[in-house]
Amino acid sequence: MNILYDERVDGALPDVDKSALLQALQERLPDLDILHREEELKPYECDGLSAYRTTPMLVALPRNIEQVQGLLRLCHERQVPVVARGAGTGLSGGALPLEKGVLLVMARFNNILHIDPAARTARVQPGVRNLAISQAAAPFGLYYAPDPSSQIACSIGGNVAENAGGVHCLKYGLTVHNLLKVDILTVDGEHLTLGSQALDSSGVLHAIAALSAEYDLRVANVFHAGDGNMHPLILFDANQPGELDRAEALGGKILELCVKVGGSITGEHGVGREKINQMCAQFNSDELTVFHAVKAAFDPSGLLNPGKNIPTLHRCAEFGAMHVHLGQMPFPELERY
Numbered sequence: 001m002n003i004l005y006d007e008r009v010d011g012a013l014p015d016v017d018k019s020a021l022l023q024a025l026q027e028r029l030p031d032l033d034i035l036h037r038e039e040e041l042k043p044y045e046c047d048g049l050s051a052y053r054t055t056p057m058l059v060a061l062p063r064n065i066e067q068v069q070g071l072l073r074l075c076h077e078r079q080v081p082v083v084a085r086g087a088g089t090g091l092s093g094g095a096l097p098l099e100k101g102v103l104l105v106m107a108r109f110n111n112i113l114h115i116d117p118a119a120r121t122a123r124v125q126p127g128v129r130n131l132a133i134s135q136a137a138a139p140f141g142l143y144y145a146p147d148p149s150s151q152i153a154c155s156i157g158g159n160v161a162e163n164a165g166g167v168h169c170l171k172y173g174l175t176v177h178n179l180l181k182v183d184i185l186t187v188d189g190e191h192l193t194l195g196s197q198a199l200d201s202s203g204v205l206h207a208i209a210a211l212s213a214e215y216d217l218r219v220a221n222v223f224h225a226g227d228g229n230m231h232p233l234i235l236f237d238a239n240q241p242g243e244l245d246r247a248e249a250l251g252g253k254i255l256e257l258c259v260k261v262g263g264s265i266t267g268e269h270g271v272g273r274e275k276i277n278q279m280c281a282q283f284n285s286d287e288l289t290v291f292h293a294v295k296a297a298f299d300p301s302g303l304l305n306p307g308k309n310i311p312t313l314h315r316c317a318e319f320g321a322m323h324v325h326l327g328q329m330p331f332p333e334l335e336r337y
């Protein structure tokens with residue numbers, strides 16, 4: 001079967017009046033460059049997978065985030081599909097346009113905003129070419145490691161979307177392993193930031209030391225250099241009444257601290273029963289509901305290792321009742337016992 005979008009098998013797309021959409025875009029975003037004539041659209045009809053071609057309805061070439069946001073909002077209001085395109089070097093048809101959709105070309109976002117040689121980070125717009133980052137970093141003796149063999153042309157936005165690899169990846173990992181922070185716009189134009197600029201959350205060890213003092217128990221922290229896991233070892237004497245309880249409470253506080261500074265309650269060893277309460281600190285009720293639904297898909301009667309890994313929302317409500325954050329009770333919708 002042909003891989004081109006086929007409404008009979010891929011789902012019907014809304015019928016869009018091209019002239020009406022063009023007019024609305026021109027009225028709302030008068031400075032946005034939009035290509036709409038047949039001969040202008042031709043160069044955008046495929047990516048590197050050139051055996052498959054579709055002429056897009058319109059091509060937008062925004063220059064700033066406000067234009068991207070405005071375009072996304074308008075398309076969302078009118079239920080018009082949008083396909084983003086970086087440099088179009090993809091070999092899997094990811095940037096293949098739709099006849100009934102807008103192609104959003106990010107190529108003009110080609111500025112390297114900042115290079116911080118000390119932190120070994122660069123802040124770049126999505127249309128910047130992969131190789132351009134290495135060229136800009138070269139005077140500092142640095143380079144950007146994930147290098148798909150298309151680095152001369154491909155954009156960093158396309159690299160992020162495809163989690164591109166390359167010959168250096170065996171040593172330095174894929175795109176995802178070399179990203180700290182990504183600013184994204186959702187399909188309806190909402191701005192979200194994923195991650196943060198910090199290499200590692202600072203101050204965790206100090207905060208653990210403070211907790212250690214508060215609970216009057218010593219903590220020895222060991223680390224995995226390879227995967228970044230931290231193992232706080234809480235030293236307690238099980239023969240002393242109350243020390244195990246204090247150790248458990250301190251362990252829970254350390255896990256909550258890890259979540260607060262952007263980490264996770266477990267990098268290995270799993271959740272089991274030991275960390276079940278802290279799952280309530282890491283995930284919200286919607287996420288936990290999805291986890292339960294996935295479990296139920298395989299185990300509808302709930303007989304396989306019940307009570308492990310995913311807390312019930314009632315457990316979280318009970319646990320939350322003891323942990324009021326910023327004056328807000330977690331899971332306020334649930335009845336307390």
Ligand SMILES: Cc1cc2nc3c(=O)[nH]c(=O)nc-3n(C[C@H](O)[C@H](O)[C@H](O)COP(=O)(O)OP(=O)(O)OC[C@H]3O[C@@H](n4cnc5c(N)ncnc54)[C@H](O)[C@@H]3O)c2cc1C
Nearest residue numbers: 086087088089090094148149150155157158159161164165
């Ligand atoms: C000769 C050659 C060698 C290659 N070698 C490799 C390789 O070794 N490893 C590898 O992983 N790939 C390789 N590729 C494939 C390709 O170059 C990469 O996947 C690259 O990341 C695509 O980047 P692009 O900017 O060209 O993205 P495009 O092809 O334009 O788009 C790719 C996907 O990303 C999306 N996208 C692009 N920009 C954005 C954005 N700003 N926001 C949201 N979504 C966006 C598109 O919608 C599409 O789904 C190779 C390609 C060629 C031609």
